[in-house]
Amino acid sequence: xxVDSYPDVSFEARMGTVEFRVHERPHITVDDRKCVDCSVxxxxxxxxxxxxxxxxxxxxLFNYEQCFECGTCYLVCNEExxxxxxxxxxxxxxxFHYS
Amino acid sequence: xxxxxAIVVGAGPAGSAAALELARDGRSVCxxxxxxxxxxxxxxxxxVYGRILxxxxxxxxxxxxxxxxxxxxxxxxxxxxxxxxVDYRTERWGEPPYNGATTLRPDFDSWxxxxxxxxxxxxxxxxxxxxxxRDGDRVVGVRTDRPDGDLTAEVVIACDGVNxxxxxxxGLYGEVDAENYTVGVKETIALPREVIDERxxxxxxxxxDIEILGCTGDVPGGGxxxxxxxxxxxxxxxxxxxxxxxxxxxxxxLAGMKAHPAIAPLVEGGEVKEYSAHVIPEAGYDMMPxxxxxxxxxAGDAAAMCxxxxxxxxxxxxxxxxxxxxxxxxxxxxRRRDTSAEGLAxxxxxxxxxxVLADHRKLRDAPKLVMSDFAQRQVPGLxxxxxxxxxxxxxxxxxxxxxxxxxxxxxxxxxxxxxxxRMGLRALRTxx
Numbered sequence: 170x171x172v173d174s175y176p177d178v179s180f181e182a183r184m185g186t187v188e189f190r191v192h193e194r195p196h197i198t199v200d201d202r203k204c205v206d207c208s209v210x211x212x213x214x215x216x217x218x219x220x221x222x223x224x225x226x227x228x229x230l231f232n233y234e235q236c237f238e239c240g241t242c243y244l245v246c247n248e249e250x251x252x253x254x255x256x257x258x259x260x261x262x263x264x265f266h267y268s
Numbered sequence: 269x270x271x272x273x274a275i276v277v278g279a280g281p282a283g284s285a286a287a288l289e290l291a292r293d294g295r296s297v298c299x300x301x302x303x304x305x306x307x308x309x310x311x312x313x314x315x316v317y318g319r320i321l322x323x324x325x326x327x328x329x330x331x332x333x334x335x336x337x338x339x340x341x342x343x344x345x346x347x348x349x350x351x352x353x354v355d356y357r358t359e360r361w362g363e364p365p366y367n368g369a370t371t372l373r374p375d376f377d378s379w380x381x382x383x384x385x386x387x388x389x390x391x392x393x394x395x396x397x398x399x400x401x402r403d404g405d406r407v408v409g410v411r412t413d414r415p416d417g418d419l420t421a422e423v424v425i426a427c428d429g430v431n432x433x434x435x436x437x438x439g440l441y442g443e444v445d446a447e448n449y450t451v452g453v454k455e456t457i458a459l460p461r462e463v464i465d466e467r468x469x470x471x472x473x474x475x476x477d478i479e480i481l482g483c484t485g486d487v488p489g490g491g492x493x494x495x496x497x498x499x500x501x502x503x504x505x506x507x508x509x510x511x512x513x514x515x516x517x518x519x520x521x522l523a524g525m526k527a528h529p530a531i532a533p534l535v536e537g538g539e540v541k542e543y544s545a546h547v548i549p550e551a552g553y554d555m556m557p558x559x560x561x562x563x564x565x566x567a568g569d570a571a572a573m574c575x576x577x578x579x580x581x582x583x584x585x586x587x588x589x590x591x592x593x594x595x596x597x598x599x600x601x602x603r604r605r606d607t608s609a610e611g612l613a614x615x616x617x618x619x620x621x622x623x624v625l626a627d628h629r630k631l632r633d634a635p636k637l638v639m640s641d642f643a644q645r646q647v648p649g650l651x652x653x654x655x656x657x658x659x660x661x662x663x664x665x666x667x668x669x670x671x672x673x674x675x676x677x678x679x680x681x682x683x684x685x686x687x688x689x690r691m692g693l694r695a696l697r698t699x700x
Contacts, residue, residue: 211512217545260394
């Protein structure tokens with residue numbers, strides 16, 4: 170029995186199951202000038218929402234809108250000060266219903 | 269004069285239990301929740317062990333929003349193509365006072381918060397506590413993101429979850445190390461009730477729980493499958509540093525477990541209803557912060573009280589136990605007009621005399637043991653291999669005998685007799 174006999178959902182469809190009440194203020198910001206020197210880049214693999222995307226020039230493209238607010242990124246971040254992490258405004262952000 | 273006797277930050281199980289006990293004592297208490305409703309930010313494996321509620325809310329099982337009562341508890345170890353399962357069931361866990369229940373956190377957390385409200389606590393949702401208010405070293409309230417949102421109190425109880433920025437701001441945490449954390453990812457998979465009943469051999473409101481080792485590829489961790497009424501909770505728990513250093517993303521690893529021949533038929537045809545992720549304080553006793561400061565207590569995941577001890581995977585009960593103890597200790601300190609760290613010291617005493625710190629201290633080595641290569645790789649390989657050799661009929665060759673099977677499998681899995689004895693002793697010391 171292989172993975173193919175039970176096709177998994179696409180990542181977009183997976184994230185489409187989650188409600189995000191997006192606030193206009195990004196609650197997490199990434200200073201990707203610091204990411205250029207990072208050889209680990211754990212955020213790219215570990216972020217469950219796959220919000221950290223490497224760019225051609227060695228930076229990181231980050232979008233906060235589909236964030237689980239879990240904390241993985243700042244915990245695995247290797248570069249002091251690259252990630253500024255806060256919670257979204259009250260009532261906003263990820264809203265679980267079947268968790 | 270402070271706005272409230274106490275402010276509890278976070279209406280999860282710890283916060284609601286704290287607010288309930290404070291309100292019952294006649295204290296004015298504000299229960300802040302940053303989500304639009306309690307539980308909306310929370311995600312967990314899937315089982316609540318409710319006995320801690322026996323004293324807090326007698327008869328709780330008559331009204332708690334339960335999906336299923338767990339009557340079948342399985343621990344499974346697997347390799348890429350094998351699975352070996354210890355499968356215990358008793359219908360008695362399907363009757364009062366019960367053992368474990370699957371429940372959805374938005375339902376359960378909202379139910380418990382409503383109990384605190386009914387006792388007189390003021391629940392304020394959609395409000396993020398952005399920082400502490402201080403008078404010198406003393407915590408005197410919280411800053412919120414509401415206009416004019418400063419709130420003062422005699423005591424702040426930080427039940428703000430695993431990331432607890434409040435406990436960190438209060439200086440109660442040492443250095444935060446990713447080594448101490450895992451991330452849980454979970455799919456809630458919709459399936460008809462009858463299909464779940466058939467696949468897991470359960471009936472009515474009875475359900476099953478499978479905890480799995482050896483299902484996370486090169487990343488130390490574990491997996492789980494829990495039955496809700498009309499959905500399954502299927503997920504992985506992954507050690508953060510290894511996940512970050514490896515090449516495979518969480519959803520890929522989860523797809524791997526779902527495709528395993530022991531799991532695939534259980535989840536087949538189900539539709540993902542919701543995907544979720546949450547960080548877990550994995551390291552237990554050794555990562556706990558100071559629990560008490562001047563004007564502040566820490567409880568639940570904020571105090572790393574999740575118990576990730578392999579055989580036992582608990583958290584909501586520890587949150588409720590610690591939250592209730594914090595609420596009682598705070599109420600007493602407020603009445604005595606001494607909410608300094610010294611005045612609040614009763615919190616620690618209460619925890620030490622209860623399962624909360626007793627279990628954590630006893631099992632302090634368990635998280636490391638469970639995440640070791642021995643438990644993650646060698647034990648699953650050894651048990652699966654030995655089971656295969658034992659149950660496989662080798663005619664016309666004679667049966668190999670148990671000792672030879674064990675020797676073979678130890679060799680195949682790279683387990684030296686000396687190391688096995690050492691790990692066995694360590695496991696005995698930890699769990700014995």
